[in-house]
Amino acid sequence: MSTLRALAKAQAVAAGVAQPVATVRHLHLAERPLVLVPLAMAGEAHAPLAALVGTAPDDARLLIVPQPRNRDQRFRFVTELAAVVLPWLDGFRGVAEAVAVDRGRDVRYRYSDAPQLWVPNPAGITFLRLLGRSTRFRRPDGDHPVHPVVPLLGRWLTFFAERAEQPGSSALLAMTDALTLHWATGQSAVEDLHLPALLGWIDPPAGRTGAQAAALAEDPQVCPPAGPATDPEFDNVLLAPAMAGWAAAADDPARDEAYAELVRLLRGQLAPTWELMWRGLGLLGALPPGARVVGRWAGDRDAFTGYAEHLDADGGPQPRHDGAVAAAVRLHRLERAASAYLVQRAYDDPLVMAEHRLTGEAFVGEVTLADPGRVDDSGKRPVLRPRIQVVTGDPVRMPVGATLWSTARPGQKARVVFVTPAADGRTEVVLELSGGMGRGLTAPPGSVPQVGERLCLTTLSEAFLPAGTFPTAEETPWTHGGPPTHDAADARGSELSSVVG
Incomplete structure (x- = not known):
């Protein structure tokens, strides 16, 4: 936990309401998101029990599994879920846009919009990932056939689960993660995983503090769990008898009545979370x-x-496990995305940048001197190298020669020339600028900070980082999944012969 978030949590306790830790929204909000609130049966390895799904607050469709241990009923549930999700996905494939590539020498096309899926918490993302893994390899023919939409939905759910691992992605989001990214509550990180308690802190009802609202939300009779796990008392007292009644029904009228009771019970468990999801979307949209x-x-x-x-193109499902090279490429991509996301959030949000100011990675100051026309003629040809002096009250831990970037001019570098402590406790920093001023010897208006301008300078850079290079499958050693060499094959054969002999 950062110092700033710890302070915000302390302030939340004192004020009785969650405190903002962001001034802007750091994720995309789609115009037509799909909200999915899942429930799983307790004691069973990923057995779906019910789900409430829809694209609007008044468009909730309830799907249930009367007996989650029954394989046919589970896949019937997946088929019904696919009937909702797949047409929604197809709705984003109607309009494409041209994107310039190769410095404008070519174009490619991508869809002008993309689907966004919301679940209540990280456990909901895990639920979808496991549901995708259990369905994407199913076949519509052979032994135990399933409906053709079942494996297709499984592949899409796996796609969303993989995007959820990408830092900065907004394809699949957990509401609790999205809210805690922007607000700090007076409770622990584990308690923040409970959506009713979290929203109680962020938006408490009139006349109550955040702590009081969160305490009330801990009662499962008032606020049922946000899933996928269910309340044990609900399972034992209400759900188990209702499921037994459905299984023991002797005729269709009795079975219909038992089914209606299951629908009533499960809707009662899911509806409060459904309302909280749209309430959270409203807070984020503000x-x-x-x-x-x-x-x-x-x-x-x-x-x-x-x-x-x-x-x-009839591509196959995602593999169960990545090979050595694929795993390395994936890890490299996620690390680059995490680094870029960290920098982008700081550049977008002064509150996020404040955390880096506390750690000495950035400082904010006022320009007191500027020489926008300075030219450096010590090299083969003269180049424009303006200098500015910034006075700051922040601690400056960057050494002379360090390269900094301004959040106002990300394409411009600032090299530290002098760092001089002032008599009033502040620090004077002289910087030499390069880049972002054209190729002439005269800086365009606005490209050089003026006296009186307030700047934020940081070691965080948005500069492009080229992707790493990885061996092809043919170049990968056989120990890591590549093709076997003759020497290695002979060696393994000799070892096997010696063991057998």
């Missing part, structure tokens, strides 16, 4: 989006387009 959110959403649209084209 925040202005960060400037770089649109760029990250473009990455989600690229991923959606690519996977849709993969399925159109």
